[in-house]
Amino acid sequence: MSSKLEKVENNIATLEISVSAEKLEEGIMKSYLKNVKKFNIAGFRKGKAPRKIIERHYGEAVFFEDAINIICPDAYDEAVKEHNLQPVDRPNIDIVEIESGKGLIFKAAVTVKPEVTLGQYKGIEAEKKEYNVTDEEVDKEIEIIREKNARLVEVSDRPVKNGDIAIIDFKGFVDDKQFEGGTSENFSLEIGSGQFIPGFEDQLVGAERGKEIDVNVQFPEEYNNKELAGKPALFKVTVKEIKEKQLVDLDDEFAKDVSEFDTLDELKADIRKNKEEQYKRLEKQQYEDEVINKVVENATVDIPEVMIDTQVNIMLRDFDYQLRYQGLNLEAYLKYMNMELDKLKESYKDTAKNRVKSQLVLEKVAEVEGVAATEEDLDAEIEKTAKYYKQDLEKFKKTLNEDEISYIKDGIIIQKAIDFLVENSVAK
Numbered sequence: 001m002s003s004k005l006e007k008v009e010n011n012i013a014t015l016e017i018s019v020s021a022e023k024l025e026e027g028i029m030k031s032y033l034k035n036v037k038k039f040n041i042a043g044f045r046k047g048k049a050p051r052k053i054i055e056r057h058y059g060e061a062v063f064f065e066d067a068i069n070i071i072c073p074d075a076y077d078e079a080v081k082e083h084n085l086q087p088v089d090r091p092n093i094d095i096v097e098i099e100s101g102k103g104l105i106f107k108a109a110v111t112v113k114p115e116v117t118l119g120q121y122k123g124i125e126a127e128k129k130e131y132n133v134t135d136e137e138v139d140k141e142i143e144i145i146r147e148k149n150a151r152l153v154e155v156s157d158r159p160v161k162n163g164d165i166a167i168i169d170f171k172g173f174v175d176d177k178q179f180e181g182g183t184s185e186n187f188s189l190e191i192g193s194g195q196f197i198p199g200f201e202d203q204l205v206g207a208e209r210g211k212e213i214d215v216n217v218q219f220p221e222e223y224n225n226k227e228l229a230g231k232p233a234l235f236k237v238t239v240k241e242i243k244e245k246q247l248v249d250l251d252d253e254f255a256k257d258v259s260e261f262d263t264l265d266e267l268k269a270d271i272r273k274n275k276e277e278q279y280k281r282l283e284k285q286q287y288e289d290e291v292i293n294k295v296v297e298n299a300t301v302d303i304p305e306v307m308i309d310t311q312v313n314i315m316l317r318d319f320d321y322q323l324r325y326q327g328l329n330l331e332a333y334l335k336y337m338n339m340e341l342d343k344l345k346e347s348y349k350d351t352a353k354n355r356v357k358s359q360l361v362l363e364k365v366a367e368v369e370g371v372a373a374t375e376e377d378l379d380a381e382i383e384k385t386a387k388y389y390k391q392d393l394e395k396f397k398k399t400l401n402e403d404e405i406s407y408i409k410d411g412i413i414i415q416k417a418i419d420f421l422v423e424n425s426v427a428k
Contacts, residue, residue, distance in 0.1 A: 003079035006107075011304045013087075013112045016096070017079050019071055019104040027067035028100065034066060064098055068106075076108050086113035089306045111304045116364035119298025121421060126290040128427040131279035133272050141271045142250065145258050150245040160207045160242055162192045167241035168204075170215075173234045181225070182233070186240065197223075204237065212238045226338045288418055291425045292358060299361045303353060311352035312345050359414070366417040373412040381408050 001023065006014040032054070037047035039054050055062055072093055080087060091110035098104045152165060160166050166189050172182025191201050199217045207213050215235040223229040248254050255267040320330040334341060365371070385408070386396040400408075 001075050001078055003075075003082055005083045005085075008112065011111055011114045011302065013083075013085050013110055015076075015079050015083065015085075015108045015110075017072075017075050017106055017108060019075050019106075021101050021103040023071060023075075024067065024098070024100065024102075024104045027071040027104075028063045030070050031063035031066035035063065060100055061098075068093075068095065068098070068104070071104060072106060072108075075106075079108070080110075085110070087111065088113055088304060088310070111306050113307075114302050114304060114360065116360050117300040118361070118364055118368065119295075119300070121295045121298065121365055122424045124291050124294045124421065124425045125428050126287055126294065126425055128287050129283060131283060133275045133279065137275060138268050138271050141275070142268065146247050146250065146254070147245070149254075149258055150247050152243040153246050155242040155244050156209065158242075159209075160191060160204050160239060161244075162205055163245065164191050165189070165243040165245070166191055166204055166207075166239050167243070168237055168239055170235050170237045173236070174228060174231050179228065179233075182235070200235065204239065207237070207239045209239050209242055212236055224337050287427070288422055291421050292362070292418065295365070295421055296354075296358050296361045299357070299364070301357055301360055303356055303360070307356050308349060308352050311356050312348045315348050315352060316345065362414050362417045365421065366413045369417070369420055371413055371416045371420060373409040373416070377412045377416075378405070378409060381412055 001017065001019055003015055003017040006016055008014075029051075032051045036049065036051075036054070039049050039058075040046045041049035041053055041057060044050075044053070051063075076091060076093075087110045089111040091108040094107045094109070096105040096107055098106075155164070168187050168189055169185045170183065170187065172179055174182075189195060189201065189204075191204055193201070195201070197217050197219060200215055203213070203215045203217075215237050216232065217235070218232045219225075219228045219230060221230045248257075250264060252263045255261050255264045259267050259270070261267045261270060316330065323329055323333055328336075330341075334344065382397060382400070383393055386393045389396070
């Protein structure tokens with residue numbers, strides 16, 4: 001096989017690749033063996049006709065298509081390596097010439113990773129914010145724990161008040177017609193939580209158990225269901241039960257019940273420590289983000305549309321995974337939001353473009369500064385990943401293929417590039 005790089009223009013590389021007559025013959029023979037059973041030739045049992053007889057009946061090119069599919073991928077991969085290209089999409093193949101005994105010539109046009117021109121990336125000035133844990137924040141966390149451990153006590157001697165848990169049946173009507181999704185039984189609603197549309201919960205305050213009341217509301221103009229958005233609605237609501245929260249006393253016994261600590265002071269100290277660690281991570285992340293954003297802004301790169309589309313699809317896949325954890329999927333979400341897939345994709349494009357540019361710029365910084373992933377780096381990252389997934393290290397190593405190892409190395413290199421930028425930045 002031989003190849004030549006004809007041109008690289010607008011991030012499209014065009015290769016002309018020549019395959020020898022011998023390699024073409026191998027491909028044709030493989031195509032014949034794969035397809036011979038499909039041919040029924042008079043004088044031969046089905047699937048037993050010699051190749052030359054089939055070619056005489058159907059033409060010499062009868063096995064060319066499959067032969068091309070067999071030969072081209074390997075020839076293309078070899079040419080890509082020879083010319084040190086970095087494709088970001090599948091190639092478009094155009095057959096120039098094919099003839100038994102002479103060989104195959106084809107052209108491959110493929111989008112390649114764009115060239116990045118770095119601007120200033122050393123000495124970047126960035127604001128380093130600091131966050132301090134306040135007593136109020138600690139007390140708020142304590143109250144959240146206290147709320148979670150509150151007892152629910154049924155109330156029978158008074159109507160609903162703010163903060164109660166009301167067990168309700170309701171039916172919703174728009175234009176005097178009951179609408180889909182507006183009916184439920186034994187629904188547990190915390191009054192004042194803002195779980196329902198504005199005005200609904202407020203009108204339940206004062207409602208008596210066992211009595212039906214009318215709740216009149218208006219759906220917000222930006223409501224997800226476009227058929228209901230902006231419309232007035234009537235809900236027939238019956239309060240079946242009223243429950244109130246009884247909070248436990250904040251003392252050492254509370255700390256023992258809800259944590260591993262013996263005193264309330266110890267619990268508060270642990271909450272403060274965790275909050276401080278959380279803020280340290282936030283400070284570090286925000287500073288890194290500001291440095292990276294400025295380096296990316298200073299760089300110039302013409303990003304191929306296919307790279308943005310690929311990133312959008314990755315984001316959609318991740319979003320779908322998140323939805324599935326909640327018992328939904330992307331299709332159900334789009335239906336609920338009354339949204340077309342293309343519109344959702346379009347809303348992701350700016351973010352996708354920024355992510356792609358950031359990745360390309362960080363890769364360029366790593367290249368210019370000679371950043372590499374050592375074997376020690378790789379071993380440490382694999383060990384950390386195995387611990388995260390609670391797997392035996394040696395067994396985990398054996399499950400990793402070349403692509404996964406390459407992915408881990410790329411992640412190490414990117415993080416090292418980020419560390420380099422931060423170390424060479426100026427905090428203000």
